[in-house]
Every structure is written in C-alpha cells, then in structure tokens.
Amino acid sequence: MDGGGGAMKTQKISEAVVRRLPIYLRFLNELSMKNIMTVSSQDLGQKLDLNPAQIRKDLAYFGEFGKKGIGYDVAYLIEKIRQILKLDRHIQVALVGAGNLGRALCNYNTYLRNDMKIVAVFDALPDKEGETINNLIVQPMQEMKMTLTKLGVRIGIITVPAVEAQNVANQFVECGIEAILNFAPVIIKVPPEIRVHHADFTTDLQSLAYYLD
Amino acid sequence: MDGGGGAMKTQKISEAVVRRLPIYLRFLNELSMKNIMTVSSQDLGQKLDLNPAQIRKDLAYFGEFGKKGIGYDVAYLIEKIRQILKLDRHIQVALVGAGNLGRALCNYNTYLRNDMKIVAVFDALPDKEGETINNLIVQPMQEMKMTLTKLGVRIGIITVPAVEAQNVANQFVECGIEAILNFAPVIIKVPPEIRVHHADFTTDLQSLAYYLD
C-alpha cells in the first residue's frame, strides 16, 4: 500500500486493458439498473466472454477494488472505472462531417449523457451550414478554431470522406485537440502526442468475410 | 512449395493478421488508382504505421506474393488479398435497424461496390416499413427468413438499440447467417460457429478519454 490518498500505481497500462474498461463499465451500469449490488469476476467473465483472471488483473492495475470472498461492489466499481477513464468530468467532443454517419453519432448524445458530449458539428459544404442536428447547428470550418477554444473541446470525431480526413485531422491538431476518433477509411497521421483511434466499419466487415466457409 | 495449384498453407491465422488484411487492401487500391505498380513492405509499413517485417510475415502466411529485391506487384497483391478475404465473390449482407446509423451504413454500398453489398434492410417498427434507403425498401421482421434465404445473405449487421440486439442476433442465427457485425452497445451471445465482431463507437470514444491528460 502506498501512502497517497487517491494515488494510482505508476505503470504503463496496455491499450488492450484500456479498451476493456468501457466494456466493464457498460455491463456494471446494466447491473446497477437491475439493483444488483455485487458482482464477481466469475460473473463478469461469463457475461462478457472474458477470462475472470484477466478481469481481476485489469482492475488490479488501478487499485484494490474488490473484497476477497465477496466480489466487487457494483456502485463502487462504476465510480472507480469512471474515474480511471476520466468520465467523472464532462468531456467535450466535436464532430466534422454532417453526413449520415455524423448525424447518427450525434444522436448518441443521449446515451453518453453523463460523460462525453458532442457539443459542436462542422461541415465544409456550404449547404450543410445552418442545418440542425439534435439541437446542434452545423458550422462552417472557418469557425472551428474559435468554437473549439470557447467550448474547451478535447476530442474530435472525423466522419468526412476518406480524401478529406487527413485535412480535417490537421485542422483538429491545429486547434489543440488531444484525441481523434476517425471513421474515415484511411490511416491519418498526427503528431505522436495525439491519440487516434480508427473506427472503420468497412475493414470490420471485410475481415468478417474471411471467416465465411 | 506444395504441389497444389491454388492450395493454401494450412495453419490457424490469428485474428490480428486477418484484421490487417483489409487495411493493406485499401491502401493497395489507392496505389493502384495512382498507377503505382510495385510496393515494398518498407513503403507499406511507413504509410500504415506498421512494422515492415510484420507485413511480410502476414502476407507470407498465405503464399509467396513478393519478389526479392523488388517488392510486391500491386495488382497481383490486391487480387491475392481479395481471394484470401473471399472478396472475389459477391457477399450479400442484411441490416436490421433502419435508424440513423443503419441508414448511414447503407450508404457505404457505393464504397463497397465490388465485394460486399447490403441487399436487405429490416426494422421492427411498423412506421419504418416501406421506407426507402438507398434503393432498398425497409421490410418488417417477419419477412426476414424468407428474404435472407431467397437472396443468399450470409452476413448480418445489427444497428438496433442495445435491448433489441440479442433478439435480432437470435433471429439472424435462425436464418442461418454465418457472421454478424454488431453496432449495439452490448455483448451478444451466439453459437460458437458464428463469428461476431463488435463495432461499438461508444467504447472507442470512452477508451480515448483515458489518454487525455
């Protein structure tokens, strides 16, 4: 045990671990809504198709959240994972590309309620300008820098066509964005301190085809 | 060298490898459009942020596609990867959930042109029935089995709310679908012979938050 209050063990956490945390969180929220108070790594593993030892190890990177012989307190674990993922703060998100996909993602705002919120939408096409998506007014690209600064946006989502994606990424970087979720089917390049996740459904679908008989 | 004509080495290929193949393919298509004839693993690695040795190894699982001292012939490698991923045939895809996201995905049909195609769309809500999405008419769930059989659909996409996802998955399984791409934020359970990929942007986004300072 270290002396610090909320101090966290210093250690590089692998991306695989970080990607599982939101999955744990989501299921814990389900349990919470069903008024289930406690859960074991066994239970979690069964429901999430994961090895219980892996779940215990993942959580143990961040602290001792469970009770031996009992399991994990659902509410407490939710609180802790939200802290770890920094979802205990409001994180502002901006989206560029007010097409079908962009529109669809904006509608998840309801689902993400507590934590992250898309607070600004941009599009390069003049005829999109002024359109309303889920209470947000589509803004032209020139307003991006000012709006992002004003709203304190830290994460950017790219839902433009592939040829435009790198260009949008560059503009995000210039605006001081810290992380990017790219839906365009192309690998974008950014400085190393900026985190990029690729969420490209076409590669998902194509890799599925491999497993057909 | 084995004696067979198009025979492929028998070996379990890891999922990581299979997931990279579509990324190679996509970039090779870009090169092809630029009339670039040849590419080295070095070049590929640079553009795709991957280790060249890894790329060579990935490809070598399936055959000897390159020429020492030269690199890979772009057109030939495209052909080979398409064969490996089974994208040299037409693969029919169905989608359930004609909301914003479902609508967005249907519009990728143009992009996927050659290989995979969404050929049927379903929704449980009666007022969606008969709507047109990108030349496809939204059908009620009761027609699913008949339509999927008639069209020879092998892959299903789920874009319904989380609470409905498992139910839709069950129906897909009953219809004899072989693989599922699930966009709903929930883990779905299917028999082991059916492949499921989860494409959930909320977990992508939440894991990004971890990397903010």
Place this chain on the structure above:
DNA sequence: TAGATTGTTAATCGATTAACAATC
C-alpha cells in the same frame, strides 16, 4: 555486379491464463 527486398527463423516482448495464499 551491387543494391534492394523478400521469406523465414530466431529472439524478444507482451498479454493471457493458471494457480494459490490471503482473507472476507
């Protein structure tokens, strides 16, 4: 030929799983 680049083996690195003492 000299230079470049593959395919492949060996070395490294990292992630998953098993096992078990500690303890609720």
Place this chain on the structure above:
DNA sequence: TAGATTGTTAATCGATTAACAATC
C-alpha cells in the same frame, strides 16, 4: 468454521520485431 473470491505471482501462450540468407 467452511466456502467463496480476490490480488498477485508464475507459467504459458502468442504476437511482434530483428536479423539474415536467398535472390531478383
């Protein structure tokens, strides 16, 4: 107490990377 379940160490497994002979 007996049973259950954690946190953690050790063992295993698998994936990535380095290195290099073969060869275009």
